[in-house]
Amino acid sequence: MxxxxxxxxxxxxxxxxxxxxxxxxxxxxxxxxxxxxxxxxxxxxxxxxxxxxxxxxxxxxxxxxxxxxxxxxxxxxxxxxxxxxxxxxxxxxxxxxxxxxxxxxxxxxxxxxxxxxxxxxxxxxxxxxxxxxxxxxxxxxxxxxxxxxKSDGLDFDLTMFIKLGVYFVLMFCLYIMATAFMSLSLGQLVSRGIGRSVLIFIGFFALVFISMFVLLTVVKAAGITLSFSSIQSIFDTAENTLKCIGNTNLVLSVLFMTGASLILTYRLNV
Amino acid sequence: MANDNNKKNTKKPTVRKAVKKAAKPAASATPQGFDDEILLSLKNVKKRYGNIYGVNDISFDIEPGRIVAILGPDGSGKSSVARMICGLTPASKGEIKICGIKPSRNTKQYISFLPEIPFVNDYTKVSTVFRRYKAFFKDFDAEKAEKLIKYAGIKMSDTFGRMSATTMQKAQAIFVMCRKTRLYILDEPMTHIEPKARDFIAKLILSNMQDDSSVLIFSRIPNELEKIIDDVMFIHRGQIKLAGTVDEVKSEYGKEVSALYREVYKC
Known part of the structure; x- marks a missing residue:
């Protein structure tokens, strides 16, 4: 430790x-x-x-x-x-x-x-x-x-929303970092040269594509659908969506970092 | 590399155990159940790069208390063997054991590795590496390292990128040899440096090596090494072509190791 x-x-x-x-x-x-x-x-x-x-x-x-x-x-x-x-x-x-x-x-x-x-x-x-x-x-x-x-009588906690927004941004950044780490590690699967750069490039976008699919599936499974019926419902939906995507990004980040560690452990080719 | 005459003169490769019995281990910790007879063991080790075997079926054991040189030209598989022993790249086939355990996080405490290329970035300061060694390696003799760094005329504030190749190699060798560990792996420690600095590194190896430890030197320049090594192996295209103690090689072939090396590899 x-x-x-x-x-x-x-x-x-x-x-x-x-x-x-x-x-x-x-x-x-x-x-x-x-x-x-x-x-x-x-x-x-x-x-x-x-x-x-x-x-x-x-x-x-x-x-x-x-x-x-x-x-x-x-x-x-x-x-x-x-x-x-x-x-x-x-x-x-x-x-x-x-x-x-x-x-x-x-x-x-x-x-x-x-x-x-x-x-x-x-x-x-x-x-x-x-x-x-x-x-x-x-x-x-x-x-x-x-x-x-206040003037619209909305049940809306600004502090909570800012906290949630910060959490969402941080988890998104962590996810991007983990995706980059994973794709850079994927490059270790091939020897040096153009093949490595191509694999890193393709790997990154493939991981982003897979993540988008996972995110959509999770959001759908959580029963979140955008509602524009009122300002209150937009805020409620946004709150649930931020929580859901933030948590999923956290899980994906952990998975990608585990993947990067495994690749580096078994196939390090610096 | 070796022509027909050389092949006739050179006996079939014999991979052998080191002859001398080393003194009983003193300070360094070893894993439970390890009998201290064999410090490093490679059995039928292969390393494949695409369709080519960089290392092809290498086997040898190293006992404690030995300084062993593995000699061979560029591309003969020396660095691959070093990296596999250090756990930096996995073997495609075969078994490697250091102090009775396979290369892993646990074996890193028994190995001190000096790679051929600088092991840190150009902008890293000597003090940064010093602190890192002190923080991560319990067996690092910080006091001794500090003295040796001063003796070598290196400043703690110097960055590796601004050093000459010789100074850089000296600094790295000091850090590597100031650990009280079981196995020192030195990859081309004397290749890119001045002759005077080669003596410095040779002395560094002899004075810092423990009784219960071994030094494995990979090199393509045998001249300076001959004075300090006990055993020698010639490697060619990923295979051990000759192995024995320096005295055995001398008596068998009637030549110094460096002369035999030049003859075998035509260099």
């Missing part, structure tokens, strides 16, 4: 350090965006060119939003890259000679990726809250949902 923890901390630090640059860019852009939305910045624009101010403001919010998503994507990419470098390349002999199980190597990489994603989400959420006061559009968006649900 101690050895696994040591490995996990090492992986976490490596993935975090590599992902930090993307998070920092997002934070710097958010700070710049909050300045763009300040009165100080607005005072530099005469009323005749107010449209320019608005264009700059909305563009900055758009760029910031894209960068937030980009940071999340890059964490997943970095985790997968770290998995490849640290386990599947010729330079990974030391890791394979450590007295630990292969599944511990795989799990450590996946958990490190997930943990860095959680830390990134926390930093970016704090960042959103920090700048929401100055960026009126973000503050308005955050405040409008509970107001709407």
């Amino acid at each position: 101690l050895k696994f923890l040591t490995l996990f901390i090492k992986d976490f630090c490596r993935v975090f350090v590599r992902s930090l640059v993307y998070v920092l860019i997002a934070v710097i852009v958010s700070t710049a965006t909050s300045y763009v939305w300040s009165d100080d910045f607005a005072s530099k624009f005469p009323i005749q060119v107010a449209y320019r101010l608005n264009a700059i403001r909305y563009c900055s919010v758009g760029i910031w939003g894209i960068l937030v998503m980009f940071a999340a994507v890059m964490v997943v990419v970095t985790a997968c890259q770290w998995f490849g470098e640290d386990i599947l390349t010729n330079r990974s002999y030391l890791n394979h000679m450590l007295p630990i199980y292969t599944w511990e190597l795989v799990l450590s990489k996946a958990l490190a990726g997930l943990a860095v994603l959680c830390v990134t989400a926390l930093i970016l959420t704090y960042d959103v809250l920090r700048v929401s006061d100055s960026i009126s559009i973000v503050g308005d968006m955050l405040g409008i949902i509970p107001d709407l649900s």
Whole structure:
């Protein structure tokens, strides 16, 4: 257990350090965006060119939003890259000679990726809250949902919905990581060369296709069908769907990571 | 590789047990029921790559206290044998046992492996590898490693990518040999380095090897090894072509191992 923890901390630090640059860019852009939305910045624009101010403001919010998503994507990419470098390349002999199980190597990489994603989400959420006061559009968006649900008399818990949304996103990211790990491990079934790259590419999309089929089957079996009869029913359906897909993604991730561990144990061909 | 004359001169391959009886094990832990007679055993081991056998029916035993060299040119199957022993790639057929158990997570504590290529990424620092060895291997002598690293003129803050091939090999060899384990597997430890550094590595092997442990060296350059090895095997196209103690080989063929190697492999 101690050895696994040591490995996990090492992986976490490596993935975090590599992902930090993307998070920092997002934070710097958010700070710049909050300045763009300040009165100080607005005072530099005469009323005749107010449209320019608005264009700059909305563009900055758009760029910031894209960068937030980009940071999340890059964490997943970095985790997968770290998995490849640290386990599947010729330079990974030391890791394979450590007295630990292969599944511990795989799990450590996946958990490190997930943990860095959680830390990134926390930093970016704090960042959103920090700048929401100055960026009126973000503050308005955050405040409008509970107001709407109250005024419409809806039975809608925003906190619960945010938690569920975060759970769904994290499980989705874990699933993507596990799928990438599994497809990279599938490449070990053939010797080096173009065949390996092709197998990784086809393997990834085949796994995604299989997962889609599984997800649809599970959603259907759970009796979830989209209902647009009322706003309340849309929220209820969304809640059940998020739970169902999130849980299925978790199960699929565990299955894919087990598959990756088995392939690496029995067919390692670095 | 070997021509007809050489084939006539070379006796049929004899895979044999190491002759010398080693001193009784002192410190290293071994699995229960292991009799300490044979440290490493390979029986009819084969490794297949597509339609080609990289290793074709290899069998030998290694007793504790021996330094064994497996010599052969590129593509003869040396690295495949090393990787199979270390559990880095499975054997297609046959049986490998280290301290009486098959290659697995449990055998990794009995093996210290030095691969031919660097075992970490270019951007990894010496201190990172040092910490990793200290954290994962109970038998790692951190104090000794630290002293040797200083002695070799290597800084803890150095990254592997910025080192010369010689310095990199020295650093890796120090880490590998500073473990007090049963079996040291060294793949081409002296191939890409300066002659002076070869002496350093030879001394490192002799001074750090335990009484109850063995060193298995895979190489294509026998010259520097001849001074330190007890047994030698010639491997060609995945098969052992000759095996014996250095003294036996010398008396049987009337030549030094390196001279015989050059004659057999025409190099």
